[in-house]
Amino acid sequence: MSELVTYSQSGKIGILTLNSPPVNGLGLPLRRAIKAGYENALADDGVQAIIITSAGKLFCGGADISEFGSPDAIAEPHLPMVLEQLEKSPKPVIAAINGAALGGGLELALACDYRFAHPKAKLGLPEVHLGILPGGGGTQRLPRLAGAETAVKMITSGIPVSAAQALQAGFVDEVASDDGDFLTEAVEYVKELLAIDAPLRSCADMEVDTSKLPENFFAEFRNSIARQTRGYYAPERCIQAVEAAIELPLAEGLKREQELFLECVQTPQARAQQHLFFAERANTKVPGVDPKTPARPINSVAVIGSGTMGGGIAMNFINAGIPTTLLDLNGEALDRGIGVIRTNYEISAKKGKLSVEQIKQRMGLLKGTTSYDDLKEVDLVIEAVFEDMAIKKQVFETLDKVCKPGAILATNTSTLDVNEIASATSRPEDVIGLHFFSPANVMKLLEIVRGARTADDVIVTSLQMAKAIRKVPVVVGVCFGFVGNRMVECYGREGARMVLEGASPAQIDRALTEFGMAMGFCSMADLAGGDVGYLVRESRRDELAHDPTYAVIADKLYELGRYGQKTGRGFYIYEGREQKEDPEVVQLASDLAAELGVEQREISDQEIVERMIFSMINEGARILEEGIASRSSDIDLVYLYGYGFPAWRGGPMQYADETGLAYILAALQSYRERLGEHGKHWFQPAPLLEKLVADNKNFNDFAGLT
Numbered sequence: 001m002s003e004l005v006t007y008s009q010s011g012k013i014g015i016l017t018l019n020s021p022p023v024n025g026l027g028l029p030l031r032r033a034i035k036a037g038y039e040n041a042l043a044d045d046g047v048q049a050i051i052i053t054s055a056g057k058l059f060c061g062g063a064d065i066s067e068f069g070s071p072d073a074i075a076e077p078h079l080p081m082v083l084e085q086l087e088k089s090p091k092p093v094i095a096a097i098n099g100a101a102l103g104g105g106l107e108l109a110l111a112c113d114y115r116f117a118h119p120k121a122k123l124g125l126p127e128v129h130l131g132i133l134p135g136g137g138g139t140q141r142l143p144r145l146a147g148a149e150t151a152v153k154m155i156t157s158g159i160p161v162s163a164a165q166a167l168q169a170g171f172v173d174e175v176a177s178d179d180g181d182f183l184t185e186a187v188e189y190v191k192e193l194l195a196i197d198a199p200l201r202s203c204a205d206m207e208v209d210t211s212k213l214p215e216n217f218f219a220e221f222r223n224s225i226a227r228q229t230r231g232y233y234a235p236e237r238c239i240q241a242v243e244a245a246i247e248l249p250l251a252e253g254l255k256r257e258q259e260l261f262l263e264c265v266q267t268p269q270a271r272a273q274q275h276l277f278f279a280e281r282a283n284t285k286v287p288g289v290d291p292k293t294p295a296r297p298i299n300s301v302a303v304i305g306s307g308t309m310g311g312g313i314a315m316n317f318i319n320a321g322i323p324t325t326l327l328d329l330n331g332e333a334l335d336r337g338i339g340v341i342r343t344n345y346e347i348s349a350k351k352g353k354l355s356v357e358q359i360k361q362r363m364g365l366l367k368g369t370t371s372y373d374d375l376k377e378v379d380l381v382i383e384a385v386f387e388d389m390a391i392k393k394q395v396f397e398t399l400d401k402v403c404k405p406g407a408i409l410a411t412n413t414s415t416l417d418v419n420e421i422a423s424a425t426s427r428p429e430d431v432i433g434l435h436f437f438s439p440a441n442v443m444k445l446l447e448i449v450r451g452a453r454t455a456d457d458v459i460v461t462s463l464q465m466a467k468a469i470r471k472v473p474v475v476v477g478v479c480f481g482f483v484g485n486r487m488v489e490c491y492g493r494e495g496a497r498m499v500l501e502g503a504s505p506a507q508i509d510r511a512l513t514e515f516g517m518a519m520g521f522c523s524m525a526d527l528a529g530g531d532v533g534y535l536v537r538e539s540r541r542d543e544l545a546h547d548p549t550y551a552v553i554a555d556k557l558y559e560l561g562r563y564g565q566k567t568g569r570g571f572y573i574y575e576g577r578e579q580k581e582d583p584e585v586v587q588l589a590s591d592l593a594a595e596l597g598v599e600q601r602e603i604s605d606q607e608i609v610e611r612m613i614f615s616m617i618n619e620g621a622r623i624l625e626e627g628i629a630s631r632s633s634d635i636d637l638v639y640l641y642g643y644g645f646p647a648w649r650g651g652p653m654q655y656a657d658e659t660g661l662a663y664i665l666a667a668l669q670s671y672r673e674r675l676g677e678h679g680k681h682w683f684q685p686a687p688l689l690e691k692l693v694a695d696n697k698n699f700n701d702f703a704g705l706t
């Protein structure tokens, strides 16, 4: 028999042990081996019951992702066939779930007669995260075993449950002890089943128990998840599949599940979500850097500047148990910064997310200082002082003098040249950009900015550090604004310009949120602060001088002291938490437009979305061509985790691929012609976009060429 499944026997019990590391992915070879192993045990007259378990830490992680989209994924025996065979077994089959059982892994267990689980096992059906539904009977068997409510919640959320929860829900029959030998206990359990002549239990003989299901359950459930699933295709099909489990006998329900599964597989949402799944596995591969390069140890960290960013950055490290020194030259600012951190924890404690003891422990890892002497021994320093090159250089000169050899010196700058900052030290190889997003303790994105001379092991260490503090890292090159802010600049430019051309902030925001953005541009600008945007524009006035209309409405609001939420007025008026439209902004825009000779007109929602999102995509093409990002999927991660781009669209570059690059190019060309001087200057298509269209390729293909 294949070594992918090993066979052993304990008395009258045959034991099939899955042995296909790392996750027992149910690819064709493993499916064949399970089938062969089962048939072998079935044919053995000495065997009365069959256990399926695993040799690894996981029981089974589900489908083999490397098989996705290939003919092997549906080659026979495909998963439904294998499971049907197990389900119809004349000898009882028992899943001994020794660790996580996810997706097809849980479906395998559900097709067995009984389930015996390790207390630490997690059981779940996460397919919805890939834009699909469980296609191996999960939507039909789980409701029969656990009830429709548990099943529909697990399947639409994709969130796994513990063995204890599964026991209570009824789809695990027994949980092993905490400290015993798992397999020995599993064998004992099966012996007991044989001793009492426990019956075979096939889901085909069961109906979904709806006696306790509240009236209107499905309608109310749909309402309850409507907001968070807006735009996604699979969740509704998951619900329909569970409804089918109630209405149809198993065999027909399984057919319905297959139909719904195939519908999901062919959607742009499934392609987008799977693209992101792979994006999150590709982002740590950095061109020219050997991933096996040994990392430097990071056992202590210092953060310089205890303002908005410094405090949030420090929290990431103390949350991960790493002692952190927070330095600010201004003692009052330091006290304030530490106070904000404490308050943040206290808010979490009030919500029941942290205990008093945990707050004490975390605050115990934080040390405030105003002296650089306290930074002598730290392994990593992250600078988050004012966005001013002269100040940053001074800080790095000091760090160069104070820090031990090998310490990593990082800057959190949003826009400044990391190479120039590095030049203030005698060790540019130790300097890197670590660009966190605000609020830094919440936002998952970390742009790792690779300077011209940054050492490979500094990059590898930064990637590992990102994982330790649970961020999603994307390695980018040095340019103004890196990937995220460079692209968002185009988006904001068009947003502000369209307010000038006659769209109201509310219309702009509505068009964007309907597209799927978590927040509209004008609301986002008000949240970030009009003063922040103004300072960035100030640093680029020379470059922008040719366009007197550039963000003039935002400049005007700044002049009026309307910085957004922090001053109660910006693109909108804020009263407490309430955001109201401000008719004055529309009037200001109209006056400015008249002054600058910009014609005001009705602007369609389609134009809003296209000008803002397509401009951003065009800049993304330049970023790719310049090698600032290594692959289009990295850009997509930046937008997913840093800017609230809808995951079901897969990020701006995947959205472009899905829309068709030829369409995007034609739209850019058309705006270039229609928008006069503005169009001529800002809607020049990126050469890479033109080339990909000419070659009939997409951005994802370009990733393949680098």
Ligand code: NAD
Binding pocket: 304, 305, 306, 307, 308, 309, 310, 327, 328, 329, 330, 333, 334, 383, 384, 385, 386, 387, 388, 391, 395, 412, 413, 414, 415, 435, 436, 437, 438
């Ligand atoms: P901030 O003004 O809130 O805080 C800066 C802190 O640095 C202040 O407490 C100040 O006292 C301290 N400081 C100034 N000079 C110092 C010095 N020489 N030594 C020690 N401390 C000094 O600023 P912020 O918003 O936290 O931004 C900090 C950095 O992070 C900037 O480079 C900014 O571009 C970048 N950044 C900001 C955001 C954001 O949304 N605010 C997002 C990403 C990156």
